[in-house]
Amino acid sequence: MVDRxxxxxxxxxxxxxxxxxxxxxxxxxxxxxxxxxxxxxAEVYIIFANxxxxxxxxxxxxxxxxxxxxxxxxxADLIIGHLDNLPTYLRMxxxxxxxxxxxPVLAQxxxxxxxxxxxxxxxxxxxxxxxxxxxxxxxxxPARVALLIIAATAxxxxxxxxxxxxxxxQFWLVEGREFVNAxxxxxxxxxxxxxxxxxxxxxAFFTFVVPAAFVAYLxxxxxxxxxxxxxxxxxxxxxxxxxxxxxxxxxxxGWRAGLRHYSGAGS
Amino acid sequence: MIISVRDLRRxxxxxxxxxxxxxxxxxxxxxxxxxxxxxxxxAIGYIGANGxxxxxxxxxxxxxxxxxxxxxxxxxxxxxxxxxxxxxxxGVVFGQRxxxxxxxxxxxxxxxLAAIHRLPETGWPARRDELVxxxxxxxxxxxPVRQLSLGQRIRGEIAAALLHSxxxxxxxxxxxxxxxxxxxxxxxxxxxxRAEHGTTLLxxxxxxxxxxxxxxxxxxxxxxRLAYDGTLPGLxxxxxxxxxxxxxxxxxxxxxxxxxxxxxxxxxxxxxRQRLSFSPHETTAAAVLARVGQLVxxxxxxxxxxxxxxxxxxxxxxxxxxxxxxxxxxxxQ
Numbered sequence: 398m399v400d401r402x403x404x405x406x407x408x409x410x411x412x413x414x415x416x417x418x419x420x421x422x423x424x425x426x427x428x429x430x431x432x433x434x435x436x437x438x439a440e441v442y443i444i445f446a447n448x449x450x451x452x453x454x455x456x457x458x459x460x461x462x463x464x465x466x467x468x469x470x471x472x473a474d475l476i477i478g479h480l481d482n483l484p485t486y487l488r489m490x491x492x493x494x495x496x497x498x499x500x501p502v503l504a505q506x507x508x509x510x511x512x513x514x515x516x517x518x519x520x521x522x523x524x525x526x527x528x529x530x531x532x533x534x535x536x537x538x539p540a541r542v543a544l545l546i547i548a549a550t551a552x553x554x555x556x557x558x559x560x561x562x563x564x565x566x567q568f569w570l571v572e573g574r575e576f577v578n579a580x581x582x583x584x585x586x587x588x589x590x591x592x593x594x595x596x597x598x599x600x601a602f603f604t605f606v607v608p609a610a611f612v613a614y615l616x617x618x619x620x621x622x623x624x625x626x627x628x629x630x631x632x633x634x635x636x637x638x639x640x641x642x643x644x645x646x647x648x649x650x651g652w653r654a655g656l657r658h659y660s661g662a663g664s
Numbered sequence: 665m666i667i668s669v670r671d672l673r674r675x676x677x678x679x680x681x682x683x684x685x686x687x688x689x690x691x692x693x694x695x696x697x698x699x700x701x702x703x704x705x706x707a708i709g710y711i712g713a714n715g716x717x718x719x720x721x722x723x724x725x726x727x728x729x730x731x732x733x734x735x736x737x738x739x740x741x742x743x744x745x746x747x748x749x750x751x752x753x754x755g756v757v758f759g760q761r762x763x764x765x766x767x768x769x770x771x772x773x774x775x776x777l778a779a780i781h782r783l784p785e786t787g788w789p790a791r792r793d794e795l796v797x798x799x800x801x802x803x804x805x806x807x808p809v810r811q812l813s814l815g816q817r818i819r820g821e822i823a824a825a826l827l828h829s830x831x832x833x834x835x836x837x838x839x840x841x842x843x844x845x846x847x848x849x850x851x852x853x854x855x856x857x858r859a860e861h862g863t864t865l866l867x868x869x870x871x872x873x874x875x876x877x878x879x880x881x882x883x884x885x886x887x888x889r890l891a892y893d894g895t896l897p898g899l900x901x902x903x904x905x906x907x908x909x910x911x912x913x914x915x916x917x918x919x920x921x922x923x924x925x926x927x928x929x930x931x932x933x934x935x936x937r938q939r940l941s942f943s944p945h946e947t948t949a950a951a952v953l954a955r956v957g958q959l960v961x962x963x964x965x966x967x968x969x970x971x972x973x974x975x976x977x978x979x980x981x982x983x984x985x986x987x988x989x990x991x992x993x994x995x996x997q
């Protein structure tokens with residue numbers, strides 16, 4: 398098992414070494430990503446300076462949704478977010494180099510970059526989560542502790558699958574980075590707010606097509622024991638692993654089709 | 665048989681916008697019915713003009729592209745299906761595309777590649793040391809690849825492709841952009857590798873010298889089809905690979921029509937510059953020069969080798985001919 402992972406340990410290790418080699422630019426990168434996280438949270442804070450409740454949640458509840466969404470998004474971004482480099486790889490022929498190595502292409506892509514600066518955003522999300530959890534009046538049962546862990550894991554998987562699906566689409570679009578960012582970063586934005594603030598069609602879209610509501614809002618309903626809005630019963634909060642698995646199946650199928658398209662249609 | 669290609673075809677669909685919304689769909693046949701076999705241990709030159717289908721063939725041999733029709737076997741494997749197994753048995757170098765990590769020094773890249781190929785820790789450092797020594801990488805092995813010169817980088821690429829001791833090394837334009845000395849060192853190295861390890865070489869090139877120095881067999885493709893398959897002397901005999909010597913004379917002279925073994929190609933109006941063509945099998949540049957020197961003083965001279973584009977064009981025309989007044993190496997530029 399250890400030996401099976403040797404190529405990947407070496408690949409990730411080499412990526413980390415190359416980044417930390419330039420300490421000053423590394424420090425700037427990290428502080429930049431901390432700033433981004435803080436500015437985004439400031440948006441939530443400003444909204445609550447003017448209203449008392451948003452989509453049936455108070456400030457503490459929305460902060461919890463925000464923290465969960467950002468934590469899962471930034472972890473997924475760290476692991477797999479660089480898949481949006483695929484158009485560059487296609488143009489530069491890097492993908493051909495991957496195809497000439499005895500490893501799966503997706504595994505090589507995932508290990509082709511580790512953006513340590515993304516730890517900045519993870520740290521911001523962790524701090525907000527640590528503050529938001531005690532602010533809410535949660536009746537902690539073993540089931541709710543389990544739910545929080547399940548939600549964080551499944552949420553990360555959902556965002557990772559979104560990144561993968563977005564990358565798969567690039568095989569056809571070539572210059573479609575902005576288009577697919579609408580789904581990944583847009584999904585993150587949608588997940589950061591209670592789905593109940595959206596009109597019903599949007600709510601359905603961000604639940605059953607891009608399952609952003611499963612990341613944070615629905616699990617938060619369970620944690621706070623609140624009834625869901627029309628069409629989104631509370632028990633859906635337990636179903637984020639189902640959404641994650643379904644999305645992964647779709648994303649992997651898309652990825653395989655994309656690779657086949659690449660070797661079939663060529664560059 | 666390390667490569668076996670049967671009726672190999674590859675088409676590309678090219679869509680071009682015509683008007684605001686319409687697009688025309690054209691099918692381009694990049695490879696159009698190739699047949700050839702390569703025995704293990706051979707060095708083979710795969711040549712053709714730009715767009716003849718060389719890179720497309722290489723991509724099908726290595727499992728990057730799927731053939732539209734026909735079959736290809738490399739090391740007895742079907743490249744697309746057995747891509748990962750095949751990757752351990754072949755090495756590929758693209759002269760114009762780097763496969764190294766631009767931000768890492770070669771020493772690090774070799775370590776990573778050894779891990780990727782799961783080379784045993786006990787074996788690969790010796791192979792690396794051999795490659796470092798033979799390719800003379802020692803001076804810049806700890807410099808990030810992006811800071812290397814082209815010649816240094818290509819040597820690094822070749823070492824990287826050979827680290828896992830592949831049976832077949834495929835080189836796509838390995839000497840492009842290199843100076844004469846670097847080219848020569850590379851050729852010597854490749855010939856050594858072949859002699860010592862029995863590595864099969866398949867290289868595409870625009871440089872006739874690469875072919876001459878390295879390959880015992882040549883395959884010429886033209887518009888995706890096999891135009892010639894045989895030895896270099898055979899090709900020369902068929903198309904008359906003649907050299908052209910350009911002589912700048914010290915004083916105007918009558919046309920040099922009777923130099924043995926040569927043909928007068930052209931004379932500039934003042935008679936100061938004359939061009940003769942000769943076959944290297946019949947005479948030598950020195951003999952030509954000696955004979956001309958008896959007739960008139962020579963101030964300067966240049967010898968143009970027939971280049972690949974020229975050979976292919978002549979092959980296609982099917983008749984031995986010599987370039988006109990603007991013939992020679994730079995005819996196409």
